[in-house]
Amino acid sequence: MIYLMCLILFCIGIYCILVKKNLIKIIIGIGIVEYAVNLFFALVGYRVHGRAPILAKDQVVQNMVDPLPQALVLTAIVIGLAVTALIVAIAMRIYEKYGTFDITKIKKLKG
Amino acid sequence: MGSNLLPLFVAIPLGSAFLVSLLGKKLRGFPDTFSNLATFSLFTLSLLSLPLTKQLGTIVYKVGGWIPPIGICMVLDSLTSFMLVTINLVAFLVTIYSINYMEKYTAKWKFYTLFLLMLAGMNGIVVTGDMFNLFVFLEIGAISSYALVAFGVEQEELEASFKYMVMGSIASSFILLGIALLYSYTSSLNMADISRTLAQKVGGRLVFFVSALFIMGFGLKAALVPFHAWLPDAHPSAPAPISAMLSGVLIKALGVYALARIFFNVLGMTAKTSSILMVLGTISMVLGGLLALGQEDIKRLFAYSSISQIGYVVLGIGMGTTLGILAGLFHLFNHAVFKSLLFLNSGSIEYSTGTRDLRKMGGLTSKMPVTGYSCLVGSMSISGIPPLSGFWSKLLIVVAAIQAKHFIFASIAVLVSILTLAYYLKVQRLAFFGELRSSLTGIKEVPLTMKLSMIILSLICIFGGLILVPGVQKNFLNLATAVLVNGNNYAQTIFGSMK
Amino acid sequence: MNRKTEEPGMTLIVKTITRLTVGLILLYGIYIVTHGHLSPGGGFAGGVIIALSFIHLMLAFGKDLALKKLSENLASFFESAGAIMFLTIALLGFVGGYFFFNLFLKGKPFDFFSAGIIPLCNIAICLKVGAGLFAVFVALILLKITVKKE
Numbered sequence: 001m002i003y004l005m006c007l008i009l010f011c012i013g014i015y016c017i018l019v020k021k022n023l024i025k026i027i028i029g030i031g032i033v034e035y036a037v038n039l040f041f042a043l044v045g046y047r048v049h050g051r052a053p054i055l056a057k058d059q060v061v062q063n064m065v066d067p068l069p070q071a072l073v074l075t076a077i078v079i080g081l082a083v084t085a086l087i088v089a090i091a092m093r094i095y096e097k098y099g100t101f102d103i104t105k106i107k108k109l110k111g
Numbered sequence: 112m113g114s115n116l117l118p119l120f121v122a123i124p125l126g127s128a129f130l131v132s133l134l135g136k137k138l139r140g141f142p143d144t145f146s147n148l149a150t151f152s153l154f155t156l157s158l159l160s161l162p163l164t165k166q167l168g169t170i171v172y173k174v175g176g177w178i179p180p181i182g183i184c185m186v187l188d189s190l191t192s193f194m195l196v197t198i199n200l201v202a203f204l205v206t207i208y209s210i211n212y213m214e215k216y217t218a219k220w221k222f223y224t225l226f227l228l229m230l231a232g233m234n235g236i237v238v239t240g241d242m243f244n245l246f247v248f249l250e251i252g253a254i255s256s257y258a259l260v261a262f263g264v265e266q267e268e269l270e271a272s273f274k275y276m277v278m279g280s281i282a283s284s285f286i287l288l289g290i291a292l293l294y295s296y297t298s299s300l301n302m303a304d305i306s307r308t309l310a311q312k313v314g315g316r317l318v319f320f321v322s323a324l325f326i327m328g329f330g331l332k333a334a335l336v337p338f339h340a341w342l343p344d345a346h347p348s349a350p351a352p353i354s355a356m357l358s359g360v361l362i363k364a365l366g367v368y369a370l371a372r373i374f375f376n377v378l379g380m381t382a383k384t385s386s387i388l389m390v391l392g393t394i395s396m397v398l399g400g401l402l403a404l405g406q407e408d409i410k411r412l413f414a415y416s417s418i419s420q421i422g423y424v425v426l427g428i429g430m431g432t433t434l435g436i437l438a439g440l441f442h443l444f445n446h447a448v449f450k451s452l453l454f455l456n457s458g459s460i461e462y463s464t465g466t467r468d469l470r471k472m473g474g475l476t477s478k479m480p481v482t483g484y485s486c487l488v489g490s491m492s493i494s495g496i497p498p499l500s501g502f503w504s505k506l507l508i509v510v511a512a513i514q515a516k517h518f519i520f521a522s523i524a525v526l527v528s529i530l531t532l533a534y535y536l537k538v539q540r541l542a543f544f545g546e547l548r549s550s551l552t553g554i555k556e557v558p559l560t561m562k563l564s565m566i567i568l569s570l571i572c573i574f575g576g577l578i579l580v581p582g583v584q585k586n587f588l589n590l591a592t593a594v595l596v597n598g599n600n601y602a603q604t605i606f607g608s609m610k
Numbered sequence: 611m612n613r614k615t616e617e618p619g620m621t622l623i624v625k626t627i628t629r630l631t632v633g634l635i636l637l638y639g640i641y642i643v644t645h646g647h648l649s650p651g652g653g654f655a656g657g658v659i660i661a662l663s664f665i666h667l668m669l670a671f672g673k674d675l676a677l678k679k680l681s682e683n684l685a686s687f688f689e690s691a692g693a694i695m696f697l698t699i700a701l702l703g704f705v706g707g708y709f710f711f712n713l714f715l716k717g718k719p720f721d722f723f724s725a726g727i728i729p730l731c732n733i734a735i736c737l738k739v740g741a742g743l744f745a746v747f748v749a750l751i752l753l754k755i756t757v758k759k760e
Contacts, residue, residue, distance in 0.1 A: 030280050037284045041291040054650060072243050076287060078654060079250045085746045087276050090261055090269055092753055097266045108267050109344045126697050133690035
């Protein structure tokens with residue numbers, strides 16, 4: 001059931017990228033898509049009656065959730081941060097050169 | 112010593128990228144010499160890896176000493192060394208070329224940093240044996256290429272880079288979703304382990320969904336139709352050495368190699384995926400060829416031609432038969448060589464005349480002989496004129512299609528080849544032969560380093576057909592094909608050679 | 611008299627609170643980095659918190675004061691130095707036989723000085739991520755100024 005909610009979030013992000021005309025809204029759409037995929041990946045590691053996968057000095061651990069997706073999602077979040085930083089920088093330069101954020105007016109390359 | 116070679120393919124470009132970033136601003140000639148040294152050493156190492164795999168078989172390197180499937184492993188088999196030779200050869204020649212070409216742009220050290228990072232990403236993809244590691248290196252290569260496309264910050268380049276970036280990050284999200292689903296089904300990330308587990312618990316609908324996600328994601332990186340829309344904007348807008356790298360090796364390492372590795376060795380090739388790949392390849396061939404006919408910008412024409420030739424490669428690899436895979440891999444190597452040669456030529460034309468529009472050029476061979484003749488060699492090779500290298504690979508693709516009884520695909524391949532000849536003859540006529548315009552009488556030939564790269568690439572074009580000589584072919588191509596045909600026995604090979 | 615054109619940065623309340631807390635934020639970030647092998651956190655998270663303390667300074671006091679504390683050349687230097695340090699630690703593993711091999715003393719588990727190369731890797735990543743994030747923010751802020759002028 002919760003995986004279905006992740007898929008709905010993914011579809012909302014894709015709708016945002018496809019339909020909106022403002023550059024910044026497209027960037028927010030990319031952020032929502034990456035968020036949905038990371039959430040799905042982290043939820044894959046859930047085990048019933050599990051607790052956080054941290055070993056401490058004096059505790060005996062029974063069930064843990066899977067720690068591997070958490071490490072991978074950390075890497076994926078940093079990758080998403082790098083993409084967002086780069087795309088925001090390019091969007092600001094586009095505003096400097098074209099004077100508008102509207103993608104229907106930024107159409108110099110065709111054919 | 113032999114197996115310690117593997118991490119160097121990733122460590123050398125990463126280390127040099129950050130050293131150039133640290134010291135490049137202060138010392139003048141440092142970025143040039145250091146990056147050329149780095150790519151030269153990578154090229155020699157990749158040539159050394161060829162006899163190494165022949166002698167020792169598949170080498171599995173355990174990073175950090177952790178035994179796979181708990182740890183990450185790096186795998187060097189024949190397909191890997193084939194791709195490494197292709198990538199590092201083109202990278203070395205492009206860095207020699209860009210010593211002179213990048214004088215026009217400011218901040219050359221930034222260019223070399225991003226270039227070496229992209230090279231580290233590509234080398235990492237072909238060397239790794241782990242799915243998430245593949246994703247990380249894919250992202251490293253892709254993000255540096257997004258920044259490189261927007262390098263000279265003009266209007267068109269920024270728009271092209273934005274479009275490329277939006278489509279590229281959607282594709283990466285699809286790939287990550289596929290990896291997450293695959294992990295949830297097999298609870299392992301190692302490629303050999305996944306392949307072993309999938310052989311026992313057959314996936315059915317989940318594996319089909321994951322294959323669809325991977326075809327969409329990697330197909331966008333490889334510019335298959337209908338995911339090709341970023342390529343005709345991104346490749347012309349980049350500076351010429353970057354166009355050569357993007358069109359020559361990036362779409363192959365990120366797209367075609369990853370598709371081949373995942374579908375043949377990890378998921379298992381079925382008849383459905385084979386026919387999907389062949390149909391997509393054929394549509395790319397036809398659409399790329401038709402759209403290239405009407406272009407006036409020389410680099411945009413070459414970009415559409417890239418889409419067409421990648422269609423050939425995917426058609427060959429998608430066939431699944433031994434001869435088909437051999438033909439596809441041979442055409443991959445050939446296309447890397449001649450497409451980078453053609454883009455470097457267009458760069459020298461732009462360096463000397465300052466224009467990319469075919470209608471404004473004419474009669475350039477009289478003033479720029481090296482550029483003219485190497486472009487002639489490249490164009491004839493890509494159109495498939497004997498005895499240049501392109502003829503042999505296209506012939507093999509057609510013969511393989513006929514042998515597998517796909518007569519329609521074979522005839523379409525022959526027709527598109529004639530179409531390719533048509534638009535390359537148009538380029539030759541409009542740009543190089545004919546009258547020299549009065550506005551262009553003052554142009555000179557390009558500097559020495561640019562000439563050197565173009566001459567070496569055209570020599571490889573001319574003598575490339577010799578790869579099919581039985582002695583050379585057995586060592587170079589047949590071993591690479593055998594890895595893919597091996598299919599699901601990949602797992603046995605990896606676990607067997609770990610002892 | 612418009613107060614906005616007098617002095618850069620935000621209001622007096624924000625400036626006072628910042629003076630009190632920004633040192634604590636920096637210290638918290640360093641704590642998360644150095645205890646990365648004992649409790650959750652590590653290089654990425656600690657690096658981001660350290661970068662945030664500098665960005666907090668910039669938001670509250672204006673860009674000139676923050677750039678005096680950590681100029682963009684210094685941030686660029688730390689970024690490359692962090693990456694080269696990480697790569698050197700990885701290449702040192704060749705001495706032990708494998709790339710990235712854990713070859714320092716490993717001590718007892720749950721001790722502070724334990725787990726081989728992991729604390730050093732955490733520090734290298736913290737340098738790179740913190741300096742990198744701050745440099746990105748500074749680059750975007752400086753770019754914004756030139757756009758507004760046109």
